[in-house]
Amino acid sequence: DADVTQTPRNRITKTGKRIMLECSQTKGHDRMYWYRQDPGLGLRLIYYSFDVKDINKGEISDGYSVSRQAQAKFSLSLESAIPNQTALYFCATSDPGTERGELFFGEGSRLTVL
Amino acid sequence: AQKVTQAQTEISVVEKEDVTLDCVYETRDTTYYLFWYKQPPSGELVFLIRRNSFDEQNEISGRYSWNFQKSTSSFNFTITASQVVDSAVYFCALSEMDSSYKLIFGSGTRLLVRP
Numbered sequence: 001d002a003d004v005t006q007t008p009r010n011r012i013t014k015t016g017k018r019i020m021l022e023c024s025q026t027k028g029h030d031r032m033y034w035y036r037q038d039p040g041l042g043l044r045l046i047y048y049s050f051d052v053k054d055i056n057k058g059e060i061s062d063g064y065s066v067s068r069q070a071q072a073k074f075s076l077s078l079e080s081a082i083p084n085q086t087a088l089y090f091c092a093t094s095d096p097g098t099e100r101g102e103l104f105f106g107e108g109s110r111l112t113v114l
Numbered sequence: 115a116q117k118v119t120q121a122q123t124e125i126s127v128v129e130k131e132d133v134t135l136d137c138v139y140e141t142r143d144t145t146y147y148l149f150w151y152k153q154p155p156s157g158e159l160v161f162l163i164r165r166n167s168f169d170e171q172n173e174i175s176g177r178y179s180w181n182f183q184k185s186t187s188s189f190n191f192t193i194t195a196s197q198v199v200d201s202a203v204y205f206c207a208l209s210e211m212d213s214s215y216k217l218i219f220g221s222g223t224r225l226l227v228r229p
Contacts, residue, residue, distance in 0.1 A: 031215055040123065042205060042219040090159065094215045103217055105159040
């Protein structure tokens with residue numbers, strides 16, 4: 001089983017709908033991240049969390065919200081999806097105690113907003 | 115502000131050719147980490163290498179090698195004797211020594227290796 005699991009893997013929705021992407025990890029890492037990938041733009045950070053009480057905005061947080069329900073769970077919500085939020089979304093974790101800076105990624109969630 | 119530039123959007127080579135993917139970074143920090151990730155057509159992100167700013171020694175891993183030069187702020191990646199399975203998007207990334215551990219990614223280089 002994957003150490004970082006994202007659900008759903010693929011989702012098609014309509015403009016205005018609320019969408020939640022979920023991420024769970026078994027790595028025991030405190031730090032979790034949500035990135036968005038768009039063609040030609042690489043990966044951009046949406047939100048990150050150091051623990052359940054510490055949530056931080058990344059460079060493109062507008063239109064998104066997150067919830068850290070537990071150390072192992074970090075969800076990304078789109079309250080009212082719009083077409084330019086069509087992208088591939090990645091959850092990631094890291095461990096400050098060991099591999100400095102290395103992110104461990106989930107398999108990605110492809111979201112299409114019509 | 116930190117920035118990673120991968121000027122090559124797409125590269126196409128014939129199998130067995132050598133290919134170098136360029137990465138140029140900007141940071142004010144003297145201590146930082148650089149990474150390369152591979153994204154094959156299946157979409158997952160595969161960690162390839164991490165290098166800290168104090169270690170300029172080049173690294174070789176099989177057909178892969180990395181050339182880190184602080185003087186030119188570059189961290190280039192060379193694949194020797196490329197294979198079709200090397201076809202992927204490759205991302206270079208930078209992590210500064212703040213508490214967030216967040217990575218700043220380049221826009222990626224798509225490598226197509228033709229048989």
